[in-house]
Amino acid sequence: MGVTKVVEIPITLEIPVGPQHPALHEPLMLKVYADGEDVIRVDINTGYNHRGVEKLCEKNNFYQNIFLCGRVCGICNTVHANCYTRAVEYVLDIDPPRRAKYLRVLAMELERIHSHMIINAIMAEILGFDTLFMYIMRDREKIMKAKEILTGNRVLADYMMIGGVRRDVDEVKKDRIKKLLDSIEPDVRYYKKVFEEDDTILKRLVDVGVIKPRDITLHGLLGPTARGSGIEIDVRAGDRYDAYDEVPFNVVVRKEMDSWARMMVRWEETLESINMCRYVLEHLPSDGPAVPDERRLPRRFPEGESFARVEAPRGELTYYVYSVGKQIPYRVKIRTPSFNNIINSGFTYIGYSIADVPVILTSYDPCIACMERAVVIDLESGVRKLVSLRTIVKGGV
Amino acid sequence: MGREKLISYSPWLAHFNTGACNGCDIEVLAALTPLYDPERFGVKLAPSIRYADILVVTGAVTKKAGERLKRIYEQMPNPKYVIAVGACACDGGVFRGSYSVFEGVDKVIPVDIYVPGCPPRPEAILDAIVSLVLKLRKGG
Amino acid sequence: MEVPEKLEFLSKFIKKAYSLKPNRVVLEFDRENVRELFKLLLENLGETGFYLAVIEGTDFPDKNMFRLDYYVITHPDREVYVFRTWLPRDNPHIDTVVDFIPAAYSGECETYDLLGIVFDGNKYLKRGFFVPKDVYEKGVYPLRKEFKLRKGV
Numbered sequence: 203m204g205v206t207k208v209v210e211i212p213i214t215l216e217i218p219v220g221p222q223h224p225a226l227h228e229p230l231m232l233k234v235y236a237d238g239e240d241v242i243r244v245d246i247n248t249g250y251n252h253r254g255v256e257k258l259c260e261k262n263n264f265y266q267n268i269f270l271c272g273r274v275c276g277i278c279n280t281v282h283a284n285c286y287t288r289a290v291e292y293v294l295d296i297d298p299p300r301r302a303k304y305l306r307v308l309a310m311e312l313e314r315i316h317s318h319m320i321i322n323a324i325m326a327e328i329l330g331f332d333t334l335f336m337y338i339m340r341d342r343e344k345i346m347k348a349k350e351i352l353t354g355n356r357v358l359a360d361y362m363m364i365g366g367v368r369r370d371v372d373e374v375k376k377d378r379i380k381k382l383l384d385s386i387e388p389d390v391r392y393y394k395k396v397f398e399e400d401d402t403i404l405k406r407l408v409d410v411g412v413i414k415p416r417d418i419t420l421h422g423l424l425g426p427t428a429r430g431s432g433i434e435i436d437v438r439a440g441d442r443y444d445a446y447d448e449v450p451f452n453v454v455v456r457k458e459m460d461s462w463a464r465m466m467v468r469w470e471e472t473l474e475s476i477n478m479c480r481y482v483l484e485h486l487p488s489d490g491p492a493v494p495d496e497r498r499l500p501r502r503f504p505e506g507e508s509f510a511r512v513e514a515p516r517g518e519l520t521y522y523v524y525s526v527g528k529q530i531p532y533r534v535k536i537r538t539p540s541f542n543n544i545i546n547s548g549f550t551y552i553g554y555s556i557a558d559v560p561v562i563l564t565s566y567d568p569c570i571a572c573m574e575r576a577v578v579i580d581l582e583s584g585v586r587k588l589v590s591l592r593t594i595v596k597g598g599v
Numbered sequence: 600m601g602r603e604k605l606i607s608y609s610p611w612l613a614h615f616n617t618g619a620c621n622g623c624d625i626e627v628l629a630a631l632t633p634l635y636d637p638e639r640f641g642v643k644l645a646p647s648i649r650y651a652d653i654l655v656v657t658g659a660v661t662k663k664a665g666e667r668l669k670r671i672y673e674q675m676p677n678p679k680y681v682i683a684v685g686a687c688a689c690d691g692g693v694f695r696g697s698y699s700v701f702e703g704v705d706k707v708i709p710v711d712i713y714v715p716g717c718p719p720r721p722e723a724i725l726d727a728i729v730s731l732v733l734k735l736r737k738g739g
Numbered sequence: 740m741e742v743p744e745k746l747e748f749l750s751k752f753i754k755k756a757y758s759l760k761p762n763r764v765v766l767e768f769d770r771e772n773v774r775e776l777f778k779l780l781l782e783n784l785g786e787t788g789f790y791l792a793v794i795e796g797t798d799f800p801d802k803n804m805f806r807l808d809y810y811v812i813t814h815p816d817r818e819v820y821v822f823r824t825w826l827p828r829d830n831p832h833i834d835t836v837v838d839f840i841p842a843a844y845s846g847e848c849e850t851y852d853l854l855g856i857v858f859d860g861n862k863y864l865k866r867g868f869f870v871p872k873d874v875y876e877k878g879v880y881p882l883r884k885e886f887k888l889r890k891g892v
Contacts, residue, residue, distance in 0.1 A: 253661060253694050253697055255694075255697075256882065257881055258694065269693060273622070273693050276619070276718065277621050336632060343634050356720065357625060358717055420790075420841055420842060422790050422791050422841075434814075435812075435817075441817075508761065520792060520793055522808075532797075533797045535797075542792075542842065546845050662871040662872070663871055696888050699870070
C-alpha cells in the first residue's frame with residue numbers, strides 16, 4: 203500500500219500567524235497523501251500569511267491596538283476587540299457599568315449568529331446545495347442589518363472601548379433589532395430541520411470525521427469541534443465575563459462526535475444566541491452610561507499582566523497583555539481557536555476518503571469562502587490538475 | 600479597442616485574498632448574492648482564472664501571497680482589469696509598517712480602481728465594478 | 740501564595756506561586772522538569788482532565804532571559820493555571836512535550852519560528868512556519884526586541 207495521489211488544498215484561515223497573525227488567507231495548505239481514495243497522511247503546511255500583528259501591537263499605543271486587534275479576523279472582529287479590551291481593563295482594574303456589559307454581549311451574540319450561519323451555508327455549498335447556500339445567505343442579511351443598527355457597521359463593528367461601548371441604544375433601535383430577531387428565528391429552525399432530515403446531508407456528514415473525547419483534549423481542539431464530541435468547554439460558562447453571569451444560557455453539547463454533530467451544535471447555539479439577544483434587549487439595565495467619557499480615559503497604564511479569554515464562534519480565543527508602565531504594551535499574545543483546531547487536527551482525516559476531506563475541514567469552521575481550488579497530483583500517471591473543492595466532495599478525483 | 604467594449608457586457612470576476620482579515624471577502628461574497636443581484640450587470644464569478652476579466656483583490660499583500668498574485672495576474676488573458684477592495688489593498692491599511700506585507704496591491708500589479716473602506720459595503724463594491732464597466736463601454 | 744490543592748502532586752517542582760489578573764494562578768518551575776511535570780498532570784488529572792491552551796514566549800533582553808509560559812485549563816472545573824519557566828537567552832533550549840501532549844505542536848512550532856526557542860526532540864520545528872523567507876534567510880527572529888520595524892509609519 204503506497205501513496206498514489208497527493209491533493210494540495212489551500213485554504214484561508216483565521217489563524218494568527220507569526221508575530222502578528224490573525225486571519226490568514228491562503229495561509230494554510232493541507233497536503234493530503236492518498237492511496238487510491240483512502241487518506242493515509244495529512245500534512246498541514248503553514249507560513250503563507252503572516253501579517254505580524256503581535257509585533258505591530260508593540261509599536262502602537264493601547265488604544266490604537268483596539269482597532270488593530272479587531273482586524274485580525276473580520277468575521278469575529280467583535281470578540282477580538284472585546285478580549286483585548288477586557289485584558290487591558292484587567293490591567294487597569296476598571297469595571298464597566300452593567301449596561302455596557304449587556305450591550306457587549308448583544309454585539310457578540312449577534313456575531314455568533316452570523317458566523318454560524320455563514321459556515322453552515324458554506325457547508326451546504328460544498329455539498330452541492332447551491333439553493334440552500336443562497337437561502338441562508340439571504341436570511342443572514344437580516345442579522346447584518348441588526349448589527350448595523352446596533353454598531354453602525356455591517357462587518358467591522360469597532361464597538362468596544364475601554365470602559366464600555368462606543369454607541370448606546372434607544373427604544374427605536376431596540377424595537378427594530380427585536381423585530382429582526384423574531385423574523386429570523388423561524389428561518390433558523392427551518393434550516394436546522396433541513397440538516398436533521400435531508401438524506402444527502404445526512405449521508406455526507408454522519409460518521410465522517412469522528413473524534414474521540416480523549417483526542418479532543420490531548421490535541422487541544424476547541425469550540426463547537428470539542429462540544430460536538432461531548433467535551434463541555436465553553437468560556438462563557440467558565441469565566442462568566444461581561445454579562446454572562448446574569449444572562450441565562452445553555453452550553454450545547456452533543457455525543458455523536460462526527461461532522462454532523464459539529465454542524466448541529468452550531469445550529470442549536472444559534473437558537474440559544476437568539477434567546478440571549480432577546481433577554482438582553484428586555485432586561486437592559488440603566489445603572490450607568492454605556493459610553494465612557496473619552497476625556498476621562500486613563501493616559502498612564504500601570505505595570506501588570508493579564509490573560510483574558512473569550513468564546514469566539516470558533517472556540518476559545520485568548521489574549522495576553524503585558525504592560526511595563528509605558529503607553530505602549532510590552533507584549534501582546536493572540537492565540538485564535540483556528541490555530542489549534544486546524545493545525546492540530548491533521549490526524550482526524552486518516553482513514554477517510556479524499557471526498558470527505560473538505561467536508562471534515564469545513565466542519566472545523568475555517569474561512570474557506572474564497573480559495574477553493576485544490577491541486578490534485580496523481581502520482582501514478584504524473585498528471586497535475588486544478589480541481590474545485592466541490593468536485594473533490596462529489597468524488598471526482 | 601472593441602475588445603474592452605465586448606467584455607463590458609458581461610464581465611466575469613475572479614477573487615483573490617492576499618492575507619486579509621476576511622472582512623472584505625465576506626462583503627465581496629455578499630455582493631454576489633441575490634439581495635444585491637450582480638447578475639443584472641452580467642457579473643458572475645468565473646470558474647477559473649483563465650476566464651476572468653476582472654480580478655478583485657483583497658488584503659494587504661503578504662510577501663508569500665504576493666508571488667502568487669503576480670502569477671495569477673500573468674495567467675489572466677488580456678484585456679484584464681484589477682480592482683483593489685478595502686483599505687488594506689489600497690495602501691496597507693492598519694498593517695503598514697509590518698515586516699511581512701507589501702503595502703497595497705499596486706506595489707505588485709497595476710490597479711485600475713481602488714475601493715476604500717474597512718470593509719466597503721457590497722453596494723460600493725458593485726458600484727466600482729459598474730463604473731469600470733461604464734468606462735469600458737465608452738471606449739476605455 | 741500556596742500551590743493550589745488540586746495540584747498538590749506538583750509541589751516538588753514549583754518554586755514560586757503568584758496570581759495573574761484577573762484570577763489565574765502562575766506556578767514557576769525549572770526547565771529541566773517540564774516533561775515530568777506534564778507526565779504527572781496526565782497521570783493525576785487524566786487524559787480528559789485538562790488541555791494545553793497556549794504556549795507563549797516573551798523576550799526580556801534586560802534580564803538576558805526568555806520567559807516561556809504554558810497555559811493549562813482543567814476540565815470540567817475550568818481553572819486556568821500558568822506554568823512559567825525562564826530560559827537563558829544564549830542557550831534557549833527546553834525539552835519538547837509534543838510526543839505525549841500533541842496539542843503542543845502548534846505552539847512549539849510557532850514559538851521556535853518567531854522567537855528562536857528550541858524545543859529539543861520536536862522534529863517538526865522549522866523556520867518559515869510563519870515568517871516570510873526574506874526575514875528568516877537573515878537568521879533573525881521577529882519577536883525578539885532587537886528586531887525593529889521600519890520607522891515613520
